[in-house]
Amino acid sequence: MAVSDNNGQRRQQKKVRASHIIFLAIAVAGTLALAWWQWTRFQAGSGTFQNLGYALQWPLFGLFFIFAYRKYMQYENEMIEAANNAEDPDFLYEADAKLFEDQVTEINEDFLPERPTIDVDTFNELNTPRRGRRQADTDLTGDSDT
Numbered sequence: 818m819a820v821s822d823n824n825g826q827r828r829q830q831k832k833v834r835a836s837h838i839i840f841l842a843i844a845v846a847g848t849l850a851l852a853w854w855q856w857t858r859f860q861a862g863s864g865t866f867q868n869l870g871y872a873l874q875w876p877l878f879g880l881f882f883i884f885a886y887r888k889y890m891q892y893e894n895e896m897i898e899a900a901n902n903a904e905d906p907d908f909l910y911e912a913d914a915k916l917f918e919d920q921v922t923e924i925n926e927d928f929l930p931e932r933p934t935i936d937v938d939t940f941n942e943l944n945t946p947r948r949g950r951r952q953a954d955t956d957l958t959g960d961s962d963t
Contacts, residue, residue, distance in 0.1 A: 827901045830894045841886055848879035 852875035859868035899912035935943075 828897045830897055831890055833890065837886065841882060844882045845879040848875045848882070851875045852879075 852872050855868045855872035855875065858864050859866075859872055895912070903911050905911075
């Protein structure tokens with residue numbers, strides 16, 4: 818929301834709440850429980866290496882939950898800061914322009930190979946049909962041999 822959309826009031830940054838932490842802890846504990854379950858399946862007589870793979874993979878999912886939550890909070894707070902600092906509705910564009918205005922936005926010509934150029938006659942010569950036509954298709958008089 819821009820400043821004008823909120824009657825001149827500035828939005829406050831999002832803060833980490835206890836409910837967020839509780840939900841995140843439950844999600845991470847769930848992934849650790851699933852990892853433990855897969856580990857016990859791997860150690861059982863009928864366990865496979867697929868169970869071992871899942872046992873190693875579930876904790877990574879838990880770490881991803883933490884990473885995603887942190888990035889979400891960072892992006893939301895950046896958007897709120899941009900809205901509070903801007904005067905017009907295009908506040909996200911202004912924030913991006915400030916952040917990325919000095920970066921190179923085109924590829925150097927020496928990096929890419931040259932595009933081949935070809936005239937129409939050479940193109941048609943290279944792309945002639947390779948299949949032969951049947952006699953009935955090329956008969957101009959309308960008489961067919963069948």
